[in-house]
Amino acid sequence: MPNTSLQRLKVILIGSGNVALHLGExxxxxxxxxxxxxxxxxxxxxALANKLKAKAISSLAKIDADHSLIILAVKDDxxxxxxxxxxxxxxxxxxxxxxxxxxxxxxxPQYGILYPLQTFSKNRIVDFRNVPVCIEGSDVSxxxxxSNVAETISDCxxxxxxxxxxxxxxxxxxxxxxxxxxxxxxxxxLAKHKLPFELLRPLIAETAEKIQKMSPSxxxxxxxxxxxKLVMKKQIALLExxxxxxxxxxxxxxxxxxxAKSKK
Amino acid sequence: MPNTSLQRLKVILIGSGNVALHLGExxxxxxxxxxxxxxxxxxxxxALANKLKAKAISSLAKIDADHSLIILAVKDDxxxxxxxxxxxxxxxxxxxxxxxxxxxxxxxPQYGILYPLQTFSKNRIVDFRNVPVCIEGSDVSxxxxxSNVAETISDCxxxxxxxxxxxxxxxxxxxxxxxxxxxxxxxxxLAKHKLPFELLRPLIAETAEKIQKMSPSxxxxxxxxxxxKLVMKKQIALLExxxxxxxxxxxxxxxxxxxAKSKK
Numbered sequence: 001m002p003n004t005s006l007q008r009l010k011v012i013l014i015g016s017g018n019v020a021l022h023l024g025e026x027x028x029x030x031x032x033x034x035x036x037x038x039x040x041x042x043x044x045x046x047a048l049a050n051k052l053k054a055k056a057i058s059s060l061a062k063i064d065a066d067h068s069l070i071i072l073a074v075k076d077d078x079x080x081x082x083x084x085x086x087x088x089x090x091x092x093x094x095x096x097x098x099x100x101x102x103x104x105x106x107x108x109p110q111y112g113i114l115y116p117l118q119t120f121s122k123n124r125i126v127d128f129r130n131v132p133v134c135i136e137g138s139d140v141s142x143x144x145x146x147s148n149v150a151e152t153i154s155d156c157x158x159x160x161x162x163x164x165x166x167x168x169x170x171x172x173x174x175x176x177x178x179x180x181x182x183x184x185x186x187x188x189x190l191a192k193h194k195l196p197f198e199l200l201r202p203l204i205a206e207t208a209e210k211i212q213k214m215s216p217s218x219x220x221x222x223x224x225x226x227x228x229k230l231v232m233k234k235q236i237a238l239l240e241x242x243x244x245x246x247x248x249x250x251x252x253x254x255x256x257x258x259x260a261k262s263k264k
Numbered sequence: 265m266p267n268t269s270l271q272r273l274k275v276i277l278i279g280s281g282n283v284a285l286h287l288g289e290x291x292x293x294x295x296x297x298x299x300x301x302x303x304x305x306x307x308x309x310x311a312l313a314n315k316l317k318a319k320a321i322s323s324l325a326k327i328d329a330d331h332s333l334i335i336l337a338v339k340d341d342x343x344x345x346x347x348x349x350x351x352x353x354x355x356x357x358x359x360x361x362x363x364x365x366x367x368x369x370x371x372x373p374q375y376g377i378l379y380p381l382q383t384f385s386k387n388r389i390v391d392f393r394n395v396p397v398c399i400e401g402s403d404v405s406x407x408x409x410x411s412n413v414a415e416t417i418s419d420c421x422x423x424x425x426x427x428x429x430x431x432x433x434x435x436x437x438x439x440x441x442x443x444x445x446x447x448x449x450x451x452x453x454l455a456k457h458k459l460p461f462e463l464l465r466p467l468i469a470e471t472a473e474k475i476q477k478m479s480p481s482x483x484x485x486x487x488x489x490x491x492x493k494l495v496m497k498k499q500i501a502l503l504e505x506x507x508x509x510x511x512x513x514x515x516x517x518x519x520x521x522x523x524a525k526s527k528k
Contacts, residue, residue: 076495099487099495118467119485121474132463158463167457168464170499171450175464176471177486178516182443184480184523186435193431199396199422200432200439201476203382207440208472210385212465216448221383222441223363231340231363235434244522247515252442255508259448 009149012065013037013054014082015073016044018120019096023073023153024052026128030152035064066090069149071114076100083107092142098169102136102162112137112146115165116154119176132156134165185245217259224256273413276329277301277318278346279337280308282384283360287337287417288316290392294416299328324349331355333413335378340364347371356406362433366400366426376401376410379429380418383440396420398429449509481523488520 009032013020016039024034034054039045042058049056057063063070065088072079072095079095083104086093093108098115105111113136118126133150135157137143143159150157160168183204187197210219223231232253239245273296277284280303288298298318303309306322313320321327327334329352336343336359343359347368350357357372362379369375377400382390397414399421401407407423414421424432447468451461474483487495496517503509 077492099498117463119470119474121483124470124474126470130466132466134463156462156466158459160459164457164459166502167453168459170502171453171459171464172467173486173499174446174453175450175468177484177488177520178512179443179446179468179471180475180480180484181488181516181520181523182438182446183475184484185519186439187480189431189435189438193428195422195424195428195432195435197479198420199381199398200435202394202396202420203436204439204443204472205476206383206388206390207443208468210383210388211444211447212469215461216444216451219385220441220444220448222437224441224445228341234363235437238430238434244515244519247511248442248519251508251511251515252445255449255512256441256445258508259445 008033009152010035010068012063012068012070013048013052013073014060014071014086015039015078016041016048017073017075018122019116020071020073021048021051021122022120022126022128023071023096023114023116024048024054026153027149028052032149032152035068036062038063060085063087068092069094069145071096079104092145094146098134098165098172102138106138108138110138110142110145112142113160113165114146114150115160115168117168117172128153129155132158134158134160134168136160136162136165185248217263220256220260222256224253225260227257227260272297273416274299274332276327276332276334277312277316277337278324278335278350279303280305280312281337281339282386283380284335284337285312285315285386286384286390286392287335287360287378287380288312288318290417291413292316296413296416299332300326302327327351329353329355333358333409335360343368356409358410362398362429362436366402370402372402374402374406374409376406377424377429378410378414379424379432381432381436392417393419396422398422398424398432400424400426400429449512481527484520484524486520488517489524491521491524 011027011032011034013024034052036057037045037049037054038057045056068091070093076097088108092110093105094112094114096114102113115134117132131154133154135146135150137146186200236246275291275296275298277288298316300321301309301313301318302321309320332355334357340361352372356374357369358376358378366377379398381396395418397418399410399414401410450464500510
């Protein structure tokens, strides 16, 4: 079992995407044994298994799951189907989703969550020691095991219940997905005026860098914070041919104005 | 005049805020002479003037503006009043605002724009060589002079007309102000569930880091990109007591969905 330090941790990875890749590499570096990598597409499974010195399989029936940690690192909507097909009598089954309740795994004897709160890309190196890993367990002993495993790969292990994980995932949608859409809108506005996105990269870097030490509620600036109606009206007019951009501009500005007023 | 390389550039700074500070320090380091620093508050003027080996003044009548570059680094709504009071017969007057037309300066013989596209804070060091500086000039000779000055402090000098600068400023509102509000909302969601903002800092850093090399339209992820209506509905419900947050969530998600469809 994962919580005995004398024995090398055995891991089975279900999935071959970016989360599986980065988790697998970190676990291997932390001296875990990656026993098998599963993907319905055997060439995907092989590509990752080779990197992780593991065996590739494309059938869930072939899983040698006992005494192992089985990590479901697949898309949210693939979890249910895999759970249905997977047979585990001894071992811990976890998924890595921020947005899926833990009890989808309740048919297993021990189960839990290993949710890395980071965005992973194929060609970018991520230092897993700085990745917050949110864990949850079906019982105290499982939670302890998962805590031990998580600490071998990350310095930032958090125990979150399902409600908190749901909130953390929603917060991540704002901090990552929605933020990226802000960048994307900015790129479009520049492109329309034949300006390169290059112009904004230093500003974007500094905006993110600034809040590494301070609270974003302190670092807010701009026309909405000053409730500068003239500038806001002018900028909304600049977006006149795009109702969606106007909606976004108005809703966010209203939020900033509201927050500034509540602080006074 | 600024474009003769044999003579040391003389600069007068109107304003003592963060833009004046960072611009002044960069110009001084590039061997310009900061002659005077003006602020209506003499102690503010003195504090900055001391750093820049300049003379502090609190009356615009005392400005020794001739043969100099006069930089209005003040809040947008203070520009008009200063222009009214300022008398310059020989020298270039510029402002540093992204959002103010150049022709507010038209009473001066030579005028233009020196708009650094970055967010400046008192206690953060910014490498000005990486700050995009957007310039505009009342005539070709003025533009050439400003180009020479800008190149002494930055490796990223862009010549933007007023329309383009307006667009760049609007894009900066999305990339900086609105992005910061996304961070702020995320912080509030976490706080409501007794979770520290710390949890999101690595994700925020990676989100900004990712687009330093790629286009944000390529790095988009999340439920809206997949048009995952179930997750979006669930997350909107999580925000149920805050109509403004729901508006923001819906408008941005609609934008992401729309963009994903247009790419297909």
